[in-house]
Amino acid sequence: MENLKKPFVFLCAGMSLDGKLSNYKKECSAISSDNDRKMLYDYRVIADAVMIGGNTLQLDDSGLTTKSVERQNKRVKLGKSSEPMKVSVISDANNLKTSGDFFNKGNGKRVIFTTKKTLQKKIDEIKKKAKVFILGDNWVDLKKALEILYELGVKKLMVEGGGTLIYELLKDDLIDEINLKIGDLIIGGKNTVTLCDGEGFDKLNVKKVKFVKITKKPNFLILKAKIIKN
Numbered sequence: 058m059e060n061l062k063k064p065f066v067f068l069c070a071g072m073s074l075d076g077k078l079s080n081y082k083k084e085c086s087a088i089s090s091d092n093d094r095k096m097l098y099d100y101r102v103i104a105d106a107v108m109i110g111g112n113t114l115q116l117d118d119s120g121l122t123t124k125s126v127e128r129q130n131k132r133v134k135l136g137k138s139s140e141p142m143k144v145s146v147i148s149d150a151n152n153l154k155t156s157g158d159f160f161n162k163g164n165g166k167r168v169i170f171t172t173k174k175t176l177q178k179k180i181d182e183i184k185k186k187a188k189v190f191i192l193g194d195n196w197v198d199l200k201k202a203l204e205i206l207y208e209l210g211v212k213k214l215m216v217e218g219g220g221t222l223i224y225e226l227l228k229d230d231l232i233d234e235i236n237l238k239i240g241d242l243i244i245g246g247k248n249t250v251t252l253c254d255g256e257g258f259d260k261l262n263v264k265k266v267k268f269v270k271i272t273k274k275p276n277f278l279i280l281k282a283k284i285i286k287n
């Protein structure tokens with residue numbers, strides 16, 4: 058871990074007061090509309106790349122852009138490309154459609170990390186729109202993925218979710234900072250995606266954070282925290 062050359066990894070997500078990232082129908086719009094995702098788009102300005110899990114790619118199919126020319130200009134002033142690279146992790150990409158916004162909207166470069174479960178024919182199709190890396194038989198080695206991103210010039214990686222990808226990254230101690238917009242709503246649902254899903258951590262492996270800042274707005278809280286590394 059000490060020698061791992063990886064980007065600075067920061068999470069940016071919107072969640073309900075009860076920690077949900079979407080509702081039981083997996084509608085992300087249940088948390089916030091396109092109009093009030095300003096914080097998300099602003100954070101995309103400072104990111105070299107934005108990473109999402111395979112379910113988020115397929116369910117939300119976002120173009121992962123900064124959504125405005127002003128933000129694009131800010132990026133260029135910072136010496137970055139006008140839009141961040143888009144990255145997704147998906148173990149089995151055989152049903153992944155390459156006709157949507159992730160693959161076609163905006164001019165951010167695209168990277169897919171997948172496994173040997175994805176057939177060569179599908180890899181060839183995805184390769185027409187993205188760089189593809191096969192990193193494992195059944196599950197992607199995320200440390201390796203982050204090393205590759207670092208080699209591709211990604212020094213700041215923004216992770217947007219969902220709950221499975223966030224758990225996988227936290228498990229491997231790969232997240233450095235958490236930025237959350239906490240909405241004034243409770244969504245419920247025992248099977249609803251939360252900020253951190255997966256199998257969960259036992260007492261010895263629980264992840265600790267240091268709260269850095271909380272900002273109170275009329276309808277939401279903004280929270281910044283650093284992950285305390287063991």
Ligand SMILES: NC(=O)c1ccc[n+]([C@@H]2O[C@H](COP(=O)([O-])OP(=O)(O)OC[C@H]3O[C@@H](n4cnc5c(N)ncnc54)[C@H](OP(=O)(O)O)[C@@H]3O)[C@@H](O)[C@H]2O)c1
Binds near residue numbers: 116
């Ligand atoms: N509110 C927000 O800010 C926000 C942000 C992002 C997403 N969301 C919501 O989150 C929900 C999706 O969350 P989710 O937890 O179901 O899914 P997810 O984390 O987006 O994606 C999970 C999938 O990613 C792949 N994956 C993750 N880690 C992997 C690894 N190490 N190796 C290989 N594959 C890996 C797997 O793909 P396979 O299925 O191929 O195995 C896994 O099933 C959506 O409803 C979305 O709207 C909300």
